[in-house]
Amino acid sequence: MIAIPYLTALTTYFSYGLLFAFGQLRDFFRKFTDWFSSNNLQGYAPICLGLEDFYIRRLYLRIQDCFGRPISSAPDAWFDVVERFSNDNNKTLKRTTKISRCLNLGSYNYLGFAASDEYCTPRVIDSLKRYSPSTCSSRVDGGTMALHAELEKCVANFVGKPAAIVFGMGYVTNSSIIPVLMGKGGLIISDSLNHNSIINGARGSGATIRVFQYNTPAHLEEVLREQIAEGQPRTHRPWKKIMVIVEGIYSMEGELCKLPEIIAICKKYKAYTYLDEAHSIGAVGKTGRGVCELLGVDTADVDVMMGTFTKSFGSCGGYIAGSKELIQYLKYTCPAHLYAPSISPPAAQQIISSIKVILGEDGTNRELQKMGFEVLGDNDSPIMPIMVYNPAKIPAFSRECLKQNVAVVMGFSSNPAIVGKGTYMHICISYQGRPGEGLGGKLVISRVGDLVGIKYFPAEPIKQEQDESLKKLH
Numbered sequence: 164m165i166a167i168p169y170l171t172a173l174t175t176y177f178s179y180g181l182l183f184a185f186g187q188l189r190d191f192f193r194k195f196t197d198w199f200s201s202n203n204l205q206g207y208a209p210i211c212l213g214l215e216d217f218y219i220r221r222l223y224l225r226i227q228d229c230f231g232r233p234i235s236s237a238p239d240a241w242f243d244v245v246e247r248f249s250n251d252n253n254k255t256l257k258r259t260t261k262i263s264r265c266l267n268l269g270s271y272n273y274l275g276f277a278a279s280d281e282y283c284t285p286r287v288i289d290s291l292k293r294y295s296p297s298t299c300s301s302r303v304d305g306g307t308m309a310l311h312a313e314l315e316k317c318v319a320n321f322v323g324k325p326a327a328i329v330f331g332m333g334y335v336t337n338s339s340i341i342p343v344l345m346g347k348g349g350l351i352i353s354d355s356l357n358h359n360s361i362i363n364g365a366r367g368s369g370a371t372i373r374v375f376q377y378n379t380p381a382h383l384e385e386v387l388r389e390q391i392a393e394g395q396p397r398t399h400r401p402w403k404k405i406m407v408i409v410e411g412i413y414s415m416e417g418e419l420c421k422l423p424e425i426i427a428i429c430k431k432y433k434a435y436t437y438l439d440e441a442h443s444i445g446a447v448g449k450t451g452r453g454v455c456e457l458l459g460v461d462t463a464d465v466d467v468m469m470g471t472f473t474k475s476f477g478s479c480g481g482y483i484a485g486s487k488e489l490i491q492y493l494k495y496t497c498p499a500h501l502y503a504p505s506i507s508p509p510a511a512q513q514i515i516s517s518i519k520v521i522l523g524e525d526g527t528n529r530e531l532q533k534m535g536f537e538v539l540g541d542n543d544s545p546i547m548p549i550m551v552y553n554p555a556k557i558p559a560f561s562r563e564c565l566k567q568n569v570a571v572v573m574g575f576s577s578n579p580a581i582v583g584k585g586t587y588m589h590i591c592i593s594y595q596g597r598p599g600e601g602l603g604g605k606l607v608i609s610r611v612g613d614l615v616g617i618k619y620f621p622a623e624p625i626k627q628e629q630d631e632s633l634k635k636l637h
């Protein structure tokens with residue numbers, strides 16, 4: 164567990180409690196006004212019900228200007244954020260014609276390929292002219308172009324597997340592949356903080372799902388042993404197959420998966436391993452080949468390697484890489500391959516080109532820690548969650564950063580290690596920025612952190628070089 168100062172924990176709980184209590188009170192009075200103004204619901208139940216709706220109305224809407232900010236340029240190192248205003252206490256936001264040029268710490272454009280690139284962009288434009296924005300067909304009909312075959316070969320080589328299959332969307336890759344691989348009588352053991360696309364894929368598969376504690380191999384082993392001993396529900400027959408699903412870098416926590424330990428356990432209990440590398444492929448490893456390269460894991464030991472092209476490659480879509488037999492089987496059976504349009508040709512070209520120029524580099528979050536922030540995640544990870552904790556500090560922090568031309572992503576964690584389901588600010592480092600900009604951005608964060616009081620630890624003295632970066636930012 165992360166130990167946070169007692170006062171911070173207390174004020175965080177108090178702040179959430181206050182928001183919840185006032186929200187409930189307002190809902191209570193709203194029921195009366197609705198009852199009087201109601202023009203008869205004709206027997207229908209309200210379409211939006213439950214705690215999620217309560218959260219949106221009573222918490223989110225009040226600070227919604229901190230989320231979903233419209234962007235009017237490419238997700239480059241600097242981008243244009245469209246300014247908005249509200250006349251009704253933030254219930255609705257209207258766009259203005261004003262633009263703020265901000266340092267971009269909010270996109271997953273880890274290697275900068277999503278912005279104009281001297282190698283990739285001309286090739287993408289050529290592919291757009293030669294093919295079209297869409298194939299208008301599924302892969303098995305008229306949607307397989309020379310580019311798709313080239314892309315699959317390129318991806319398989321890059322990740323170190325014999326074959327690969329690509330899809331038009333990363334989310335769909337997980338949510339449609341898992342049900343093809345697993346079904347009734349199967350057991351999926353999923354990390355508790357896996358991405359929603361994995362959760363939906365696992366739910367849609369009909370397999371039994373068990374969850375192990377976030378990135379904890381010892382608990383994975385416990386769950387595996389217990390489940391193998393118990394077998395299938397009611398019949399207690401042995402499981403038809405078992406699959407363990409983990410992520411290479413956890414998207415919200417920024418931590419690397421304990422892959423070598425997890426693989427060893429999977430081998431011991433004869434369970435398949437499914438690795439989602441959405442955030443690690445391209446971003447980590449000496450040559451950008453992901454967590455296997457970084458942690459010295461043989462890719463032959465990972466049965467299903469999944470990844471997306473939306474992050475490091477600056478494109479869209481997802482892939483599955485594995486044995487030739489596995490990929491062939493998926494090509495015959497996966498609905499996203501059979502019925503959905505294939506990945507757009509310019510998007511495919513962008514991936515091919517970016518793979519050709521990828522160079523791996525490290526991001527580091529140590530500067531932020533030295534400044535007194537509580538930073539989660541691993542050193543090699545480009546995602547850096549900085550704990551804000553108190554919900555009241557979200558709008559203060561987000562709005563102040565925007566004023567100082569730095570765009571950040573705010574979020575809520577479901578990580579049980581974070582007291583009171585704390586709030587964090589999420590920054591994404593791209594290698595595209597000019598020298599000093601990343602550091603300059605961190606110094607703005609540091610200044611705003613001082614202002615709103617989210618430095619929960621003593622800071623180390625600031626260096627001369629950092630002062631220079633801050634001057635460059637303004």
Ligand SMILES: Cc1ncc(COP(=O)(O)O)c(C=O)c1O
Nearest residue numbers: 332333334358360414441471473
């Ligand atoms: C771990 C993980 N898997 C899958 C996806 C879905 O990928 P995409 O955004 O490319 O659809 C994401 C999205 O961020 C993710 O974080």
